[in-house]
Amino acid sequence: MDIKNIHCLLIADHTIDQLGAILKNGDDAPAIKTSVAPFDQVQQVLMNGALSCWKQGADTAVVWTRPERSIDAFRQILQRERVTQQELLAQVDEFADLITRASERVEALFVPTWTMPAWWRGTGGLELKSRPGAIGAVRALLMMNARLAEKLENNSRVHLLDASRWMAGAGKNATNPKLWLMTKALYSLEVFKDSAADIKAILRGIAGLSKKLVVLDLDDTLWGGIVGENGWEGVALGGHDPIGESFADFQRALKALKNSGIILGIVSKNDEKTALSAIRENPEMVLKDSDFAGWRINWQDKATNIKDLVEELNLGLDSVVFIDDNPAERARVKETLPQITVPEWPADKMLYTQALHALRLFDRPGVTDEDLGRTEMYVAERQRTESKSSSGSMEDWLASLQLKVTYEPLGPGNIKRAAQLFNKTNQMNLTTRRMTEAELLAWGTQPNHAMYAYRVADRFGDYGLTGLASVEVNGGEATVTDFLLSCRVMGRGVEKGMLTTLLDFARKLGAKKTTAKYVETKRNKPCLDYFKDESGMPRNEAATEFWWTHDQDFPTPSHITLVEGDGNTPAPETEAAHA
Amino acid sequence: MASKQQITEAIYGAIDEVNAAQGSENQIAKDPKAILFGQGGKLDSLGLLTFVLQVEQRVQATGHPSFTLTDEKAMADTATAFRTVESLTDYIVSRL
Known part of the structure; x- marks a missing residue:
């Protein structure tokens, strides 16, 4: 999906x-x-991909319906007619099936959860109760939304959106009965603004533009007061006063x-020793030093320090x-x-x-194991750096790492992280293509294509899925179409291990020669440098094409163990993974 | 009773709200002479009705909970009353 050229089809049973x-x-x-599908024809539009509204180039869609309109059993419940829970949920399942079917036509489909107007209260507390043949409407609505979420949770293209939060944010102005009666617009602009912001945040996340690192000040940011003046005992944090509690809340968030x-x-x-002792010794600290991937605590310019820290963590400033x-x-x-937010x-x-929660900067289409263990990986990296300084030579150090590279085809177990990596990696990236999860899966399953995800681990820990590479074979010629690797593992010979797997696939399919064509971007010079200086592949004069002829074996580094996985390989257990 | 200034502020608040759905070329200025309806107006019919209801809610919040801009009289007076921010302000004040 091209983030700069998104077309969204709006499908609704109200004016949208x-x-x-x-x-x-x-x-x-x-x-x-945007384009708007025919008014109040949600089922027909979801069912029929041949309708003209689908032919206008939409790559995303929003399906926003009223519960009583899309689920007839719910309308019956509002009318106090007899409906069983089974009937209600069966209709939700049918609706979820329609959503699933429509999701195959787009790369992302957004479904706001069902809500009722704030002014609607039915019979109060009874609406949460249930008795045979009669379900309270609020209870039914909760069940419907939960069921919808459950039915759609494995569909990576469908994104359920919590509409109740938009309603609560807009308060009594979220809906206006007069607006509905006069225009069939159910929601106020305030609700639409909030929903649009959420949709855009997810789209940025799908495009790999969500933020990865939060850099924090300490004094009056993580605690109240100046630790250098008052000592950690004298700062406001936790306890029984509103300011101290607010800082503890902020740390919890x-x-x-x-x-x-x-x-x-x-x-x-700050003075580093003083600040770190505050973090380590203040019992009210929610955040511990192990929660931070790194720090720069000194009296230097903060911009310089941030740049330095971000470089250490191998991240881009825009994250x-x-x-x-x-x-x-x-x-x-x-x-x-200016790249930093x-x-x-x-x-x-x-x-x-509240300010932290209001930031729509961290939305991602999914969370991977690598995401969850990221801070631990940085802690392991600190340990590696320490071991490097105590090793005699680079060869000794690489050998001491006991590097293991697992390569595997794309599948349900790795596609989320693979897509993240594919769309975010800039430096070690041969061609810098951008593709969605679905496109990657489709590309990788072509019989003459191989697309591998690479997991890297060493004795200090698991780097997780950090590489992706692909090759396309046409007769005797093969082309490396993608070759990208996280900065975290560059320069340790993993690249050669990746090339080995691609060349092996190409050779087995009959290729006589495999070529890697470098496509220059503003940020991928490290990739060119690798192919020029370290890959060992012959190249043309302009250094834009590198190749290997299959009459000779490609030299795989001896310090790497290459292992074939199946796409659902669990993270290897290592000492640092438990650190 | 709400002052003319309060009513103008209520209208400006509604303008802020509807401008979110207007392209940069169709922004409505927060100016007494800004055209709201008729030739030179930038709101489509849905936008105008949304704007009217926004103004109505905001005027109600100034201490006139029964105030309406969507009754038959207001609809009949649309062409003149809703022409500009200034004419709308005067019209609302006359109806409070």
């Missing part, structure tokens, strides 16, 4: 044109072209982010969010490192947690 206008005209990226795979780092103007209570520091970082931050410390 204004969502289209906001998706197109809103301030936040991406701008989305950050810890939840970390536990979902977002990396935390610290950049603070970073910087949170600091000090507007001057924020302005400085924003000006010096620096959100405005509330002066009122009790609003920090």
Whole structure:
């Protein structure tokens, strides 16, 4: 999916044109072209891909329905007619099947959950009860949404959106009966604005543009007050006062982010020893030093420190969010490192947690095991660096790592992470193609294609799925179509292991020669450098094509163990994985 | 009773709201002379009705819970009353 050229088909049983206008005209990226399917023909549109509304180039869709319109059993429940739970859920299943069918026509399909207008309260508490033949409407709605989520949870193209949050945010103005009666628009602009922002956040996540690292200041950001002046005993954190509690809440929210795979780092103007002792010794600290992938705590310029830390973590500046209570520091970082996202931050410390939750920067289409263990991987990397400095030579060090590279075809067990990697890797990337999960799977299953995901582990830990490469064989000629590797494992011989697997596949299919054509981008010079200086492959004069003829074996590094996996390989257990 | 200034603010608030769904070339200015309806107007019929209901809600919030801009009289007066921000302000004040 081209993030700059998204076309969204809006399918609804209420007037939804204004969502289209906001998706197109809103301030936040991406701008989305929209078209609206025939009004109130949801089932027909979902069922029939031959309808003209599907022929206008939509690569995404929104299906937003009223519960009483799309599930007739729910309408009956509202009318106090007798309906069994079985009948209700069977209709939800049918609706989910229609969604599944429609999802095959697009790369992403958004389904807001079913809601009722805030003014509707039925018979109050009875709406949550159930008795034979009669289900309370609120209870039914909860069951319907849960069932829909359950039926669609394995469909990576379908994204259920929590519409109840938009309703709560807009309060009593979320819906206006007069607006409905006069225009058949069910929701206010406020609801549409919130929904558009959520849709765009997910699309950014699908495109690999979600943020990976939150860099935090310390004083008056993670705790209240100045630790250098008051000592850790004197800062506001936890306890029984609203400010201290608000900082503890904020840390809990950050810890939840970390536990979902977002990396935390610290950049603070402080004495490092004092600051670290505050983190390690203050019993009210929710975040421990092991929750941070790295830090720069000194008196240097914060922008320089952030750049340095981001380089250490092998991340791009555009994947970073910087949170600091000090507007001057924020302005400085924003000006010096415009790629970094620096959100405005509330002066009122009790609003920090709310401000963090309001950021729509961390949406991802899924969470992988690698995401969840990312911080631990950085801790393992610190250990590797320490071991490197104590090794005699590079060869000794590489041999001591006991590198194991597992290559496997794409499948349900790795496609999420593979797509993330494919769409985010810039530096070690031969051709920098961008494809969705579905496109990758489809490409990889062609009989003359091989697309491998590579998992790398060593004695310190599991790097996870960090490489992806593919080759296409046509007769005696084969072409390396993709070759990309996370910066985390570059320069350890993994690249040669990857080439070995591709060349092996090509040779087995009868290729006499395999060629890798370098496609230059602004950021992939490291890949060119690798092929020129380290791959050992002959090349043309312009250094844009590299090849291997299959009359000779490709030299695989002896310090690497290559293992074939099946696409559902569990992460290898290593000492650092348990660190 | 709400002041003329409060009513103007209510209208400006509604303009902010509907501008979210207007392209950059169709933004409505927060200016007394800004055209809302008729020749030179930038709102389509759905946008105009959304705007009217937004203004209605905001005026109600100034202490006039029964105020309406969608009754027959208001609809009949649309062409003149809704022409500009200024004419709408005067019209609302006259009906409070």
